[in-house]
Amino acid sequence: MILLDNIHKAFGAKQVLTGFTLEVREGDIAVLLGYSGSGKSVAIKHIVGLLEPDQGTVFVDGREVPTLSRSELYELRSKIGYVFQFAALFDSMTVGDNVAMGLRKRRNLSEPEILDRVHEALELVDLPDAAGLAPSDLSGGMRKRVGIARAIAMHPKYLLYDEPTTGLDPVTSAVIDELMMRMQKQLGVTSIVITHDLRTAWTVATKIAMLYEGKVRQVGTPDEIRETTDPAVRQFIEGKATPSAVDGVL
Numbered sequence: 001m002i003l004l005d006n007i008h009k010a011f012g013a014k015q016v017l018t019g020f021t022l023e024v025r026e027g028d029i030a031v032l033l034g035y036s037g038s039g040k041s042v043a044i045k046h047i048v049g050l051l052e053p054d055q056g057t058v059f060v061d062g063r064e065v066p067t068l069s070r071s072e073l074y075e076l077r078s079k080i081g082y083v084f085q086f087a088a089l090f091d092s093m094t095v096g097d098n099v100a101m102g103l104r105k106r107r108n109l110s111e112p113e114i115l116d117r118v119h120e121a122l123e124l125v126d127l128p129d130a131a132g133l134a135p136s137d138l139s140g141g142m143r144k145r146v147g148i149a150r151a152i153a154m155h156p157k158y159l160l161y162d163e164p165t166t167g168l169d170p171v172t173s174a175v176i177d178e179l180m181m182r183m184q185k186q187l188g189v190t191s192i193v194i195t196h197d198l199r200t201a202w203t204v205a206t207k208i209a210m211l212y213e214g215k216v217r218q219v220g221t222p223d224e225i226r227e228t229t230d231p232a233v234r235q236f237i238e239g240k241a242t243p244s245a246v247d248g249v250l
Contacts (some may be wrong), residue, residue, distance in 0.1 A: 081151030
């Protein structure tokens with residue numbers, strides 16, 4: 001289980017999170033919704049210790065992340081796959097080497113075992129013959145799938161997806177959505193997906209949390225969020241332009 005408990009985080013004078021709390025249970029695909037720039041990526045970076053909270057704390061499987069030593073943090077990160085917004089592939093490396101990169105850093109697997117993991121991961125994202133390609137040979141959707149393959153090659157317990165469908169056409173986005181659900185069903189991973197894409201949220205989520213003004217405004221099943229009467233959440237899911245229209249009733 002992952003628990004972010006009353007997280008506050010500021011960068012200089014800008015307060016980004018102001019009491020953010022979210023619990024993600026094993027087997028969930030939890031979608032974190034919110035406006036661009038609302039702090040969704042900031043929130044999940046606390047899970048892997050890339051950021052430390054100014055106030056509040058984070059637990060992963062009962063371990064308090066901000067208190068972990070460097071070696072304990074590395075061990076925790078081995079259980080958490082992170083899929084970056086733009087895949088973050090290294091153009092100087094082949095697809096196969098990109099997928100193998102984290103495995104080679106761990107240094108506890110032989111090269112044949114690493115290659116088996118790479119092949120397995122690429123098979124799972126429907127790119128079985130891509131290992132020898134360069135990232136520049138790939139479409140945007142294929143790059144995203146390689147990013148997922150790199151994360152799952154580590155055999156993680158948790159997967160964190162940062163805007164996985166940004167910049168993709170609807171058909172390719174649907175492929176990524178299907179892959180996220182497949183990872184949950186076939187690998188048993190628990191996932192957090194941050195996005196402002198409602199189609200992805202309705203498709204993949206077992207629970208949805210709406211981030212608004214630095215904290216979770218509402219959390220519930222997709223059906224509960226669709227039927228919400230909360231004015232800030234309704235405004236977001238109805239696609240209205242700015243938060244200002246509901247300021248008077250918040």
